[in-house]
Amino acid sequence: MSSRRPLIIAVCIAGLAGLAGYAWHANQPHAGGAGAPRVGAPPQAAGGGGPGAPVAVEVAVVQARTLADDVSAVGTLVSNESVVLRPExxxxxxxxxxxxxxxxxxxxxxxxLDAAVQRAELQQARANLTLAESNFRRTQDLFGRKFVSQSSLDDARAKLEVARASLALAQAHLARMxxxxxxxxxxxxxxxxxxxxxxxxxALINLEDIATLKVDFRLPELYLDRVRAGQALELSSDVLPGARVAATVEAIDPLVDAQGRAVRLRASLANPALRLRPGVFVRVRLILGERAAVPVVPEAALVPAPGNTQFVYRVDDGKVKRVEVRTGQRRQAVVEVVEGLEAGAVVVTAGQLKLRDGAAVNVAGAPAGVARAD
Missing domain, CATH: 2.40.50.100 (RNA polymerase II/Efflux pump adaptor protein, barrel-sandwich hybrid domain)
Structure with missing residues (x-):
């Protein structure tokens, strides 16, 4: 075994020397090789285009819409009328x-309820009334012929009135059953x-009038001067997914809650199909007013910036310009532009990360009138 050890060591050394020579040869430049750079050839840009190549973007036109000023709240549906019936x-x-x-x-x-006693009392009262009427007519006839005094006539009249009252009382007792x-x-x-x-x-049974429902909700006191009876509102509920139910403000509580600084409102809504029921939780959207021709942009066009600001890239003649904007309400994936843009302007909605102010752009599926950079 010891006689073979020098041979094994010599083979290992020869192998290492061969690998080192191959590695040196592979790292040497070869004239005319496929990997050799050509003299004067321009460097390739990382996306296949040069540094000044137009950037592919998507755009949208700033539109003018009618927006509603509204406020949201939560409420609970209640019956138009509700009572628990109880016996007297x-x-x-x-x-x-x-x-x-x-x-x-x-x-x-x-x-x-079992009214056997009350029916008997009613029958007795009717009999007494019949007798009292007969006595009064007889006394009245005798008084006309001067056979009885005025006091006898008055007494008969009083008994007649008592009998009539007893009949009314018996009828009331029976009705209460x-x-x-x-x-x-x-x-x-x-x-x-x-x-x-x-x-x-x-308590015997509850009775609910649900053909018309009411909804009670609260708003902060700062809206007090902007709410009034007759204003329209929309309701939505998990009971009717995706549905919007119209309602109307019916009353405003004259007392503002001193604890929560909120005012209570009540609205009414029709419920002809009885799909909604009292006690259901609803979301309320009260429309305070409407503004016409408000410029709006898609939410995707807005780019956040430091200092809690936002900007958009506006497309002018195939190039973009960074424009800082001030926004307002958000509705269904569009945002109101309070300042910075006007209706008809074209803004970038996709590809902003590759842009800088003044960059050339190629618009994918450009709207009519939007220039493309070639």
Whole structure:
């Protein structure tokens, strides 16, 4: 084994020397080689174009639109009318005249209590009234023939009035055993059944008028002088994704909340299909006014700059000019330009990172009248 070690070492040294010679030969320049640079050839630019080549960009024309001044808030839908029906007297439920969730008309009987006693009292009151009327007519006839005194006639008249009052009272007692709908609406889900004994004031069923709904919301007090009854607003809700429901301001609370410095407003909206229900959370957009011919640009045209400023690249005769702008409202991917641009100007919407002030541009799919740099 020791006799072979010098041979192995010699082979390794020869191999290393060969690799070193190959590496030296590969790094030497060769005349006419494919990798040799040509004398006088201009250097290639990194994107395939020269330093002064036009930059490909996309543009848009500044448009004039009518914008609405608005304010957003959140609110909750409430019924136009809402009541929990309760009996005025204690009694046993004799009949329920509605089905859960059913629409009912004003005056419809919803719940009847056992009224056997009240009906008997009514019958007694009618009999007493009939007797009192007969006695009064008889006394009146006798008084006309001078057989009775004036006091007898007055006494008969008083008894007649008492009998009439007793009849009215019996009718009122009987009416209180029937619970009727005070307005058109939809009844809720009952928690009582026929035969249940209920006390006066117990909750029986809720009745909601939801053909028209109201929405209550609050706005900061600084908007107090800009809101008024009759203003239009839009509602949106997760219950109706993508839908916009029109509503109208109905009332403004005269009292400003001293804790939150907010004013409460109520608006009303039609709900003919009953798709919305009381208690639903909604987003409110109140339109305070409209402004015509407002210049707007796509959001993509704006480039942020230091100092909380923004600018755009305006295209003039195939070249761009950096223009600082002041913006206003944002609506559906467009931004109002308060200062810096006018309607009809052309601005870059894509490719701003490759631009500098005064750079030449090639416009992809240029609108009519927009110059291209060749």
């Amino acid at each position: 007297v204690s009694g046993r439920i004799e009949a329920i005249r509605f089905r859960d969730g059913e629409a009912v008309r004003r005056g419809a009987i919803l719940v009847e 029937q619970i009727r709908a005070p307005f058109d609406g939809v009844v809720g889900i009952r928690s009582v059944s026929p035969g249940d004994f209920v006390k006066d004031g117990d």
